[in-house]
Amino acid sequence: MAEYSPARxxxxxxxxxxxxxxxxxLKARVEDDIQPFWPILHAQLYRIPPELARDGLLREEAEEAGRRRRIFHLTDAGRTALDRWLADPDTAEAETRDPAQLKLFFADLGEPADIVALAIRQAERHRKWLAHYASLRGALDPSQDSRQRSRARLLRLGVLHERAHAEFWESVAADPDRLDD
Amino acid sequence: MAEYSPARxxxxxxxxxxxxxxxxxLKARVEDDIQPFWPILHAQLYRIPPELARDGLLREEAEEAGRRRRIFHLTDAGRTALDRWLADPDTAEAETRDPAQLKLFFADLGEPADIVALAIRQAERHRKWLAHYASLRGALDPSQDSRQRSRARLLRLGVLHERAHAEFWESVAADPDRLDD
DNA sequence: AGTCTCACCATCTCATTGATATGGTCTCGA
DNA sequence: TCGAGACCATATCAATGAGATGGTGAGACT
Known part of the structure; x- marks a missing residue:
């Protein structure tokens, strides 16, 4: 069985x-919903579907009229591969790349005031994301269907994550040497 | 002024x-301390220092005896570049790649039981990291010097982050449709 | 003394992705 | 009808990812 990357x-x-x-x-949907936990460059979304089609997981169909865009359909093989992936509870470790944490890590090499300036910006940034996720969640009606419930579940993590980070950076801005949680 | 990647x-x-x-x-230190917020493949740590040396930010010095390893020293130009980076509170957005969140995002396409199995593993994983960060933090004496304080600050974020995620996944395992925080 | 073994250390290669520039096509309003 | 701007697609080159491969030296053991 072939191994595919998460982007696929x-x-x-x-x-x-x-x-x-x-x-x-695809590009529009990825940017809206998926970017926060699995960033994909838009060019990838032009490379990947033809590859999946070559492997039989998608089927390409050219639009008849006008722009003749390339439309990709799911095949049975594609559905099977997806189901298998979803049913597997094993996942690779999450990876984070956060330049702000990097600067914080090396903060002892710089000026104490730098920490505060950094923390203020980070707090602001995370507050913004927090508000964003909260408002997306507010617009849902999870009693509706399983898709809305799925979305609400993940947005809850977004909220908790951003809240934890926002509160952390705010506390650093207020008192860089605070020790307790 | 040249722009360098965070890894540099x-x-x-x-x-x-x-x-x-x-x-x-470098490889050993990165693996121990930096991997969680800025992963770097070990091969990169053989490519980057010669490049920095070419640009004058490091100076290479071959070991005299035995293995004749390549030892890299910081130059004044390197120190200046580092200081400028540390003093700049602007940073790129953090990026996260978490296959578990991806599976959760698509959970409505699979079986309800899959979510629980996934959540149990994730909760376990995050609990482990939480314990790890907590124990590292316990081994510090932040009254000592600014380096220990710097380390303690960042470990506090690690603790808060892992706690939020562990609690989230635990709550998903217990009740996938829970809505409140 | 020889040699064995394991930890230590370094580099190479090929595939994949990142970053971004470029260019074509359609719709709609002036 | 002809611009302007949104929509859509691909190409290019650099950088990184993933992991295989192989040398070196110190100490253990015969």
Missing amino acids: YVVLGLIARHGPMTPYE | YVVLGLIARHGPMTPYE
Whole structure:
């Protein structure tokens, strides 16, 4: 059984959920919903679907009229691969790349005032994301269907994550040497 | 002024803090302390120092005896570049790549039981990291010096982060449809 | 003394992704 | 009808990812 990168399952999953799609539509959906926990450059979304089609997990269909965009459909093989991935509770470790934590790590090499300036900006940034996730969540009606519930579940993590980080940076701005949680 | 990637400042910072180093020592320090918020493949730590040396930010010195390892020293130009980076409160956005969140995002396409299995593993994983950070923090004496305080500050974020995630996944395992925080 | 073994250390290669520039196409309003 | 701007797609080159491979030296053991 072939091993695919997570980005490929993003493509399979989006098409499974929303129906046949062009790379351009994939790009829009990834930017809106997926970027925060799995960033994908838009160019990738033009490279990946043809590869999946070559492997039989998608089927390409050229638009008849006008722009003749390339529309990708899920095949049975694609659905099977997706199901297998979803059913597997094993996952690779999460990876984070946060330049702000890097600067904090090396803070002892710089001026004490730098920490505060950094912390103020970070707190602001995380507060913004927190508000964003909270408002997205507010717009949902999770009693509706399993898709809304799925979305609400993940947005809850977004809220908790951003809240923890916002509070951390705020506390650093207020007192860089605070020790307790 | 040239723009360097964060990985380069990791190299400059580690050498600034601990003195002249070989790539192998860099590798060990990165794995121990930096991996969680800025992963770097070990091969990079053999590519980057010669590049920084070419640009004058490091100076290479071959070991005299025995293994003749390549030892890299910080130059004045390197120290200046590092200081400028540390003093700049602007940073790029943090990036996260978490396959578990991806599976959670697409959970509505799979079986309800999959969510629970996934959540149990994730909770376990985050609990482990939480214990790890807590114990590292316990081993510090932050009244000592600014380096220990710096370390303690960042470990506090690690603790808060892992706690938030562990609690989230535990709550998902217990009740996948829980809505409140 | 020889040699064995393991930890230590370094580099190379090929595939994949990152970053971004470039360029075509359609719609709509002036 | 002809611009302007949104929509859409691909190409290019650099950087990083992933991991295989191989040398070196110190101490253990015969």
